[in-house]
Amino acid sequence: xRRYILRRLxxxxxxxxxVSLVVFFVIRLSGDPTYLLLSAEATEADRARFAREExxxxxxxxxxxxxxxxxLRGDLGRSLRYRQPALPLVLERLPATVELALAALFVSxxxxxxxxxxxxxxxxxxxxxxxxxxxLFGQSMPVFWLGIMLILIFSVRLELLxxxxxxxxxxxxxxxxxxxxYSTARVTRLVRAGMLDVIGQDYIRTAQAKGLPDRRVIVKxxxxxxxxxxxxxxxxxxxxxxxxAVITETIFAWPGIGRLAVTAIFQRxxxxxxxxxxxxxxxxxxxxxxxxxxxxxxxPRIRYT
Amino acid sequence: MINRRSLVFLGLVLxxxxxxxxxGSGEASARDADIIISQKADVETFDPSMTNNTSTHNxxxxxxxxxxxxxxxxxxxxxxxxxxxxLVDQTTWQFKLRRGVKFQNGEDLNAAAVKFTFDSxxxxxxxxxxxxxxxxxxxxxxxxxxTVSFLxxxxxxxxxxxxxxxxxxxxxxxxxxxxxxxxxxxVGSGAFKYKEWEKDVRVVLEANDAYWKGKPKVRTIxxxxxxxxxxxxxxxxxxxxxxIDAVPYDRIKELQGTPNVRISQRQGEQVYIGLDTLRxxxxxxxxxxxxxxxAVNADALVKNLLLGYAVRLNGPLFPVTPGFNEKIPAYxxxxxxxxxxxAQAGYPNGFDVEFALxxxxxxxxxxxxxxxxxxGQLGRVGVKTKLxxxxxxxxxxxxxxxxxxxxLYAWKSSPEAxxxxxxxxxxxxxxxxYQNPEADKLIDAYFAALDLKKRQEIGRELHAYLREDAPWIxxxxxxxxxxxxxxxxxxxxxxxxxxxxxxxxxx
Numbered sequence: 055x056r057r058y059i060l061r062r063l064x065x066x067x068x069x070x071x072x073v074s075l076v077v078f079f080v081i082r083l084s085g086d087p088t089y090l091l092l093s094a095e096a097t098e099a100d101r102a103r104f105a106r107e108e109x110x111x112x113x114x115x116x117x118x119x120x121x122x123x124x125x126l127r128g129d130l131g132r133s134l135r136y137r138q139p140a141l142p143l144v145l146e147r148l149p150a151t152v153e154l155a156l157a158a159l160f161v162s163x164x165x166x167x168x169x170x171x172x173x174x175x176x177x178x179x180x181x182x183x184x185x186x187x188x189x190l191f192g193q194s195m196p197v198f199w200l201g202i203m204l205i206l207i208f209s210v211r212l213e214l215l216x217x218x219x220x221x222x223x224x225x226x227x228x229x230x231x232x233x234x235x236y237s238t239a240r241v242t243r244l245v246r247a248g249m250l251d252v253i254g255q256d257y258i259r260t261a262q263a264k265g266l267p268d269r270r271v272i273v274k275x276x277x278x279x280x281x282x283x284x285x286x287x288x289x290x291x292x293x294x295x296x297x298x299a300v301i302t303e304t305i306f307a308w309p310g311i312g313r314l315a316v317t318a319i320f321q322r323x324x325x326x327x328x329x330x331x332x333x334x335x336x337x338x339x340x341x342x343x344x345x346x347x348x349x350x351x352x353x354p355r356i357r358y359t
Numbered sequence: 360m361i362n363r364r365s366l367v368f369l370g371l372v373l374x375x376x377x378x379x380x381x382x383g384s385g386e387a388s389a390r391d392a393d394i395i396i397s398q399k400a401d402v403e404t405f406d407p408s409m410t411n412n413t414s415t416h417n418x419x420x421x422x423x424x425x426x427x428x429x430x431x432x433x434x435x436x437x438x439x440x441x442x443x444x445x446l447v448d449q450t451t452w453q454f455k456l457r458r459g460v461k462f463q464n465g466e467d468l469n470a471a472a473v474k475f476t477f478d479s480x481x482x483x484x485x486x487x488x489x490x491x492x493x494x495x496x497x498x499x500x501x502x503x504x505x506t507v508s509f510l511x512x513x514x515x516x517x518x519x520x521x522x523x524x525x526x527x528x529x530x531x532x533x534x535x536x537x538x539x540x541x542x543x544x545x546v547g548s549g550a551f552k553y554k555e556w557e558k559d560v561r562v563v564l565e566a567n568d569a570y571w572k573g574k575p576k577v578r579t580i581x582x583x584x585x586x587x588x589x590x591x592x593x594x595x596x597x598x599x600x601x602x603i604d605a606v607p608y609d610r611i612k613e614l615q616g617t618p619n620v621r622i623s624q625r626q627g628e629q630v631y632i633g634l635d636t637l638r639x640x641x642x643x644x645x646x647x648x649x650x651x652x653x654a655v656n657a658d659a660l661v662k663n664l665l666l667g668y669a670v671r672l673n674g675p676l677f678p679v680t681p682g683f684n685e686k687i688p689a690y691x692x693x694x695x696x697x698x699x700x701x702a703q704a705g706y707p708n709g710f711d712v713e714f715a716l717x718x719x720x721x722x723x724x725x726x727x728x729x730x731x732x733x734x735g736q737l738g739r740v741g742v743k744t745k746l747x748x749x750x751x752x753x754x755x756x757x758x759x760x761x762x763x764x765x766x767l768y769a770w771k772s773s774p775e776a777x778x779x780x781x782x783x784x785x786x787x788x789x790x791x792x793y794q795n796p797e798a799d800k801l802i803d804a805y806f807a808a809l810d811l812k813k814r815q816e817i818g819r820e821l822h823a824y825l826r827e828d829a830p831w832i833x834x835x836x837x838x839x840x841x842x843x844x845x846x847x848x849x850x851x852x853x854x855x856x857x858x859x860x861x862x863x864x865x866x
Contacts, residue, residue, distance in 0.1 A: 085752025089759065092411070092491055097788060100491035101759075107486050137409050137542070146558065202589045210593050217594040218585050220560050307585040309559030317400070317586070322752050 062346070066339040073335040074125070077328055078118055087322035091134055108134065121328070130332065131325030135318070140329035144311060148333075150220055151310035154303070155295035157226050158234030159288065166238045167284075170245025171277060174253065185242065192239030201232040201305035218307040229306040233299055237291045244287055248280035255279075282353055289345030296341070297334040390599075392563055392581035393864055394847060396857065397591050397600040401559050401584040405545035406538060407526040408480040408487040414604075416524070417857040418562055418582050423526035423547035426454055426473070427519055433626075433679045433853030436519045440468065440527060440548075446809060449514045450497075452522075456505040460571045462529040462548045470507035474499045475530035477509075485538070493521065514807045516814060517776035523854060550575040550860035559584060576863035592842065595620060601847045601864070602857075606840035608724045611666055614842050624668060625851035627839035628722050628769040629677060629779070632714075632733065632832035635792045639764045641710050648829035650700035652690035654740040655733055657834045659692070664725050664732060668838040674826035675784065677836060679853070680777040681811060682818010687826055690833065697740045709741025716746070716767035717754040723769045724837050730767055733832075761791045768831075771855075777818065781806060784830060793830040 087110075088101040096104075105111045109120070124131065130141045173185045208228060209217040216225050252258060253276055261271045300312035307313070311330055318326035350356045400414040407419050426441040438444070441454040460468040477499040480487050495515045500508045511518060532546045545553050550572070551564035562582040566575045583600055585591040588607050594600045596617050606614060606622065614620055634642040634651070641647045661669045670678065673689035701709060714734060718726040727748060734744040744765070749757070757763055770779045785802045786794035801821040808814040826833070841851050849862040 085750065086756045086759075087752070089755030090752055091488065096491040097494075098759075100494075135412075136403055137406075138404075138539075205590055205593045210596050213597065217597055217599055218587075218590045219583060305587045305590055307559070307583070307587070307590060309557070313559060313586065320751075 059343075059347070062343050066343060069339050070332065070335055074122070074328065074332055075118070077331040078121060079114065081319070081322065081324055081327050082114065085322050087134055087324060090321050125332075130329040133318075133323055133326040133329075135321050135323045135326065140325045141333075143326060144314065144329045144333045147309060147311050147314050150308060151296055151299055151303070151312065154226070154229055154233060154299055154308055154310060155292060157230035158237065158295050158299075159292055161230050161234040162238035162241055162291075163288070166241035167245055167277075170242045171249055171272065171280075173242070173246045174249030175272060177250065182246075186246075189239040189242045192235045192242075195235065197232060197236070197301045198305065200235060201228070201302060204228045204232060205305075218305070220309055229302050229308055232305070233295060233302040237295065240291070241284065241287060244284055245280060248283055249276055252276045252279050282349070285352065286345055286349055289341055289348070293338040293341040296337050391561070392579040393577035394580045394602070394849075394859060394862060395583055395600040396580065396602045396604075396859070397583045397585045397594055398604045399584065399586050399591070402556065402562050402582065404542045405553065405556075406542035407528065408476075408485070408489045409542065411488050411492065413855060414584070416855075417604075418564075419526055419545075419547075420549070420856045421551040421564055421580065421859050422545050422549045422553060423528065424460070424468075424549050425523055425526055426456075427523050429523055429852075429854035431852060436523065440473075444519075447508065449809065450511045451508050452511070452518050453502065453506065453508045456507065457571065458505055460548055461569065462532065462546055463552050463567055463569075464529065464532050464546045466529045466531045466546075468527060468529075468548050469504050470501040471504070472527055472530055473507045474501050475533075476525065476527045479528075479533075493525075495521070514809055516806050516809050517778055520776035520778065550858075551580060554579070570860070572860065575860040577859070580859050595842045595844070598844065601844045602849055603842045604839075604857075605722075606842050608665055608668065608840070611668065611840065619845050621843055621845050623841045623843050623849065623851045624838040625853055625855075626670070626677070626679070627837050628771040629672060629675075629836045630669075630723055630729070630767070630769045630834045631672075631675070632834065633763070633766045633768045633792055634831060635761075635764050636830055637792060637794060638761070639712070641704075641706060641712070642764070644704050645828060646700050646704040647706065648832075649690070649827075650697040650704065650740070651737065651742065651832050652829050653693045653700070654697035654742070655690075655736050655832050655834070656692040657689070660729055660732055661835050664728050665835070665837060668840060669835040670838075671835050672833050674822050674833055675780060675831065676777065676818070676822050676825075680780075680818065682777070682805070682815045682820075682822055684819045684822050687823060694736075694740050701740060701742075706741070709743060711743045711745065712764050714744040714746050714765045714767075715749060715754060715757065715763045717749050717751045720751050720754055720767065721769040722771060722839075723767060726767060729834075733767075759791065763792070777805065780821065780825075784825065795828065795830075798825060798828065798830075 088104050092100055133140045133143055169185050173182045176182055205217050208215045215228055219225055261275050300316055303310045303312040304316055315330040398414040402418045403410045403412050403415045424440050427436045428439050430437050440457055442457045444454045447453045462468055480489055495511050497510045497512050502508055529546050533541045550567055550570045552567045554565045555563040565579045568574050591603045592610055595603045634648055636642045657671055661671055671689050673687045676683040716726055716730040730746055734746055737744050780802055782788050784793055784798055786799050805817045805821055808817055843849055846865045
C-alpha cells in the first residue's frame with residue numbers, strides 16, 4: 055500500500071513536470087507579451103528593455119531552469135499584468151471555483167441518480183427513452199450557448215435570478231446548472247448502465263425470489279452495488295469540473311481560476327498562465343489519486359500493487 | 360460492508376457539497392452602489408504608474424486627479440489641479456497648482472507631490488508600465504510649493520495630451536505603507552475614495568465629501584467586471600448595472616429597442632489597412648496603393664457593417680487632429696478607375712496578396728466581416744487576397760517582425776494630438792512598412808510647431824501629402840459604444856475616461 059502511494063506520487067510529479075514543460079513552451083510560442091502589455095506608443099528600445107527586465111531575452115532553456123528552480127521553492131513568479139506574485143492570485147480564486155464545482159456536482163447527482171435508476175428499472179419505456187434523449191442533449195449542448203440561454207430566460211425574461219457575478223445562493227444557481235449539465239448527462243447514463251448490469255445478477259433474483267418488495271430490492275441491493283463505479287466517476291468529474299469551468303466562469307463573470315486563466319492567456323501573462331495551469335494540474339492529479347485510494351477502501355477486493 | 364462504506368462516502372460527499380455551498384454563499388449583492396458600471400475587465404492595480412489598461416484607468420480616474428483634462432468637445436484642455444499653465448520656453452511647460460487641495464488622508468497636494476509622481480514613475484528600478492509613454496519628458500522641477508515645471512528633451516507640442524493622463528499620487532502615504540500596499544488600498548485626491556475591492560467581482564468607491572470641486576452627486580459607485588458581452592448586456596437590460604462598455608455592433612438594434620436603455624458614443628479607433636510599401640513589390644508603387652483605395656468601398660462598410668456608427672476618413676488624420684482638412688475628398692469607390700490604374704502600373708491581371716487580420720484586434724469592430732468584405736471588393740479588380748485570421752498577440756508579433764504584406768489595423772491612442780502619425784508613419788519610430796523622407800520632414804516640422812496655428816498649417820500639408828501617397832487603405836473611425844440606463848446622466852467623453860463625479864441618477 056505504501057509502495058503504491060509512493061509510486062503514484064512519483065508519477066504525479068512526472069505529470070506535473072510534463073505539464074509545466076508543455077505550458078511553458080506553448081505559451082511562449084503563441085505570441086509576445088510586450089505588444090499587449092506596453093502601450094501602443096512604446097518603441098523597439100522600450101520593448102527590448104522590458105524583455106530584458108523580465109528576463110525574456112535569455113535562451114528558453116535557461117528561463118525554464120530558472121522557473122523550475124523558483125517553482126520548487128513555491129515561487130511561481132510575478133504576474134506581468136497585476137504585478138503581484140502569481141501563486142496567491144490563483145489560490146485566492148480557488149474558493150470560488152471549488153464552490154461552483156461542488157454546486158454543479160450536487161446538482162448533477164441530485165438529478166442523475168434518480169433519473170438513471172428509474173430509467174433502468176423502466177427500461178425501454180417512454181420515460182427511459184426521454185431520459186436518454188435528454189442525456190444526449192445534455193452531453194452535446196455547447197456550454198456557451200446553454201449559459202447565455204439560461205441568462206436570457208431566467209434573468210432577462212423571467213427576472214428570477216441575477217445575470218452574473220458571485221454573491222448569494224441565487225448567484226450560484228445558473229452557473230451551477232450550466233456547468234453541471236454535462237456531468238448530469240454522463241452520470242445518468244452511467245447509473246442506468248450500472249443498474250441494468252446489477253439487475254441481471256443472481257443475488258437480485260434471489261432477493262426477489264425471497265419475496266422482498268421491489269423498492270427494497272432496488273434501493274438496498276441494486277443501487278448500492280451500482281454506486282461504486284459512480285463514485286469513481288464522481289471523483290474524476292470533480293477534477294474535471296474544477297479545471298473545466300473556464301467557459302462557465304467567463305460567461306457568468308464568476309471570479310474563479312478558469313476565468314483568471316482565460317484572461318491571462320489572452321494577455322500572454324506567462325507567469326500567471328503557468329501558475330493557473332500548474333495548480334489545476336495538481337488538483338486533477340491529486341483528486342485522481344484520492345479516488346483510486348478511496349476505491350480500494352470502498353471495495354476491499356481491490357488490491358494495490 | 361461494501362454497501363455501508365459506499366453510502367457513508369456518498370453521504371460525506373453530499374454533506375461536503377452542501378456545506379460548501381452554504382458557507383460559500385455570502386451576502387447578497389444585487390444593488391450595492393448608486394451607480395454600477397460594468398466593463399469587460401477588472402482593475403489591474405490601483406497604482407496608476409503600473410498599468411496602461413483602459414478599464415483600470417477608468418476606475419483610477421475617479422480616485423485621483425490630473426493636472427489638466429480634455430474639454431468635452433475634444434478640442435482644448437481645461438485645468439483640473441492646474442489653475443493655469445504656460446510655455447516658459449520651447450521645452451518648459453509651467454503649471455500653477457490650485458491651492459488647498461488635499462489627498463484623502465489629509466496630505467497636501469503640491470508641487471512636490473507632482474514631482475514625486477513623475478520621478479517614481481520614471482525610476483528604472485520600479486519598472487513601471489507607464490515609463491515608456493513619458494520618455495519625451497526630461498525632468499520635473501519644483502519652482503515653488505505650488506508651481507511646477509515639466510521639461511522636455513526637445514520641443515514637444517503634445518505635452519498636454521500626455522499629461523492629461525498623469526494621475527497625481529500621495530508621496531507621504533506611499534512612503535508610509537509602501538508601493539505594494541498602495542496598489543491595493545489607494546489614496547488619491549479625487550471625487551471618490553476607495554472602499555472595497557473583491558477581485559473579479561467588484562470595486563466599490565464612496566464619495567469624497569471634501570473634494571475640492573464639491574461633493575460628487577452620488578454616494579457610491581461600483582465597477583463590476585463582466586467579460587462576456589452577452590452577459591454584460593443582459594445585466595444592463597435587467598437593470599443590475601447602469602453603464603456598460605464595449606457594446607458590440609451587432610447588438611445595437613436590440614439595445615435601441617430596450618426601454619430604459621440608451622446608447623452613448625464617442626469617437627473611437629481609426630481602422631485602416633496597412634500595406635507593406637518596403638518589401639512587397641506591387642505596393643512599392645504609389646499608383647497601386649491609390650488604386651486599392653479606389654477599389655475599396657469604405658462607405659458601404661460604414662453603412663452596412665457598422666450600421667452608420669463610424670465616420671469615413673479621408674486620410675490618416677482623425678477629425679480632431681490639428682490640421683485635419685475636411686475639404687479633402689475621401690477616395691471615391693471607383694473599381695473601373697482602380698483596374699485602369701493597376702493596368703498602367705503593370706498589373707493588368709492584378710496580383711496575389713496575403714491579408715492578415717485579427718477579429719477584435721485593438722478593439723476593431725466586426726474585424727472578420729470587414730476583412731472579408733474588403734477581400735471581396737479587391738477581388739473585383741483582380742487583387743486576390745488570402746485572408747489570414749490570427750490571434751491578437753500573434754498578429755502583433757508578425758506585425759513588428761515586418762512579416763505582413765497587408766493587414767487590418769486600428770489606432771486609438773490620443774487621436775487629438777496626431778501622435779499616431781509619428782508612431783506609425785515616421786521612419787525613425789516604427790517605420791516597419793513605410794519610410795519616406797518627405798513624410799518624415801513634414802512630421803518633424805509638425806511636432807516641433809508649438810504654436811497651434813502653425814501646427815494646423817503644417818498638418819494640412821501633411822494630410823494632403825499622405826492622402827496622395829497612400830501608405831494605407833484609408834477606411835473610417837469607428838465609434839466606441841456604451842449602453843446606459845436612461846435615468847443616469849453619464850455621457851461618453853473624448854478623452855476615453857469615465858469620470859463619475861458629475862453624474863447623477865434620477866429615480
